[in-house]
Amino acid sequence: MALPTFGPHATAEGIAHVSRTAELSGYDSLWTGDRILTPSVPSARYPGAGGVMPRSHENHMDPLTALSFAAAHTGRVRLGTSTLNGLWQPPLVLARTLTTLDVLSRGRLDVGLGLGWMPEEYAAVGVPWDGRGARLEESLDVLEKYWADGVLAHEGPLFTVPEAVTGLRPHQRPAPPVLLAAFTPRGMRRVARRADGWLPTAMRLPRLMAMWTSIAEEATAAGRDPGALRMVLRVNPELTDAKVDPEQVPGSGTLDQYIDYARQAAGTGVHELFMDFGQSPTTLDERIDLAGRFIDGVRAG
Structure with a gap:
């Protein structure tokens, strides 16, 4: 789960509340992004x-x-x-x-x-x-x-x-562990040569796994064990009230569609996935509620 380090919930109370709740709910990790300037x-x-x-x-x-x-x-x-x-x-x-x-x-x-x-x-x-x-x-x-x-x-x-x-x-x-974000061929080769894992953002799973296969092949060519590399996928959900066409996920969708996406990602080989519920306009309580419903839904599958 992403910490509220952006926007109106970026407060001491917000971070403490999300951190404690996420851990108690069974989340395995907390993540932050980086911004120094908003021109x-x-x-x-x-x-x-x-x-x-x-x-x-x-x-x-x-x-x-x-x-x-x-x-x-x-x-x-x-x-x-x-x-x-x-x-x-x-x-x-x-x-x-x-x-x-x-x-x-x-x-x-x-x-x-x-x-x-x-x-x-x-x-x-x-x-x-x-x-x-x-x-x-x-x-x-x-x-x-x-x-x-x-x-x-x-x-x-x-x-x-x-x-x-x-x-x-x-x-x-x-x-x-050092993980690198990369989407260009040169960057993905750097992941394969030097990193402990890859940090992609959410996309259609066939494309994601094709890129992962490319990294694994480059790791093998560099004399490294591709099985030792780890993929952590960031998902910035754009939540909708009504179900969208499956081709639109993970760009947008209902919470249930994102739950299905997470299950499918795990089945295709994604090692870890985290949600940034701060991308959608919510109150802090709504953010906590979404996180609880999401992890419960993934577990139910």
């Missing part, structure tokens, strides 16, 4: 919702701080980012923050990284839009070295880390 006139179309950014994105919390708060109110659920833009801060700073969260949550962190889609956000934080893939590759290098045993040192085209000892070690050994 008045974006230069790129939003990748979803008909190309228009949801108004809820105008109010956005820091995802890792929110997960730390959720960690303090839960004891079992995993805590993930889908996705955190991994390029908006130096990788050494990111490594320290992620490791701290993994320690404080006693090993419940899933690190989901993406490149984002909006040039204005990159301009606002002083990071070049061009060369994002290469910057992510080197950031992953620094993260891996930070989490490895021994002395940390890195010298690359973009970042230099002098030789140092890092005493802060992640709770999960050897490191928290």
Whole structure:
């Protein structure tokens, strides 16, 4: 289940209530997204919702701080980012923050990284839009070295880390799982070569599984075990009162249609699926109610 880190429910009370309720209801993980800026006139179309950014994105919390708060109110659920833009801060700073969260949550962190889609956000934080893939590759290098045993040192085209000892070690050994969002052939090859899993967004299942097969084949070609990779699927439901044509799901549909989609996704090989009920206009109580009905419906199947 997605935490309410966007919109009117992005409050201490909202996060605490959703976190506790989700854990008690049997959800296995809580997820946050990432937004640093909501420009008045974006230069790129939003990748979803008909190309228009949801108004809820105008109010956005820091995802890792929110997960730390959720960690303090839960004891079992995993805590993930889908996705955190991994390029908006130096990788050494990111490594320290992620490791701290993994320690404080006693090993419940899933690190989901993406490149984002909006040039204005990159301009606002002083990071070049061009060369994002290469910057992510080197950031992953620094993260891996930070989490490895021994002395940390890195010298690359973009970042230099002098030789140092890092005493802060992640709770999960050897490191928290790193999952990547990717939809281009190059990005999916990066998932296959370097990541512990893939973070897609909801789409028709035949297309989704064709992309997953491609990642598995690339992993095999890279000498990795594709069976060790994990897929976590984000669903941003657009709920309707009346049943829609099945071809429209998961773009829109009733709650029952999304329940059926989740069951079918599990049957085709999706390892984990989470719902962001904040994408539909609801009160906090309605959001909790939808989440309860959804998980009950999935279990009933």
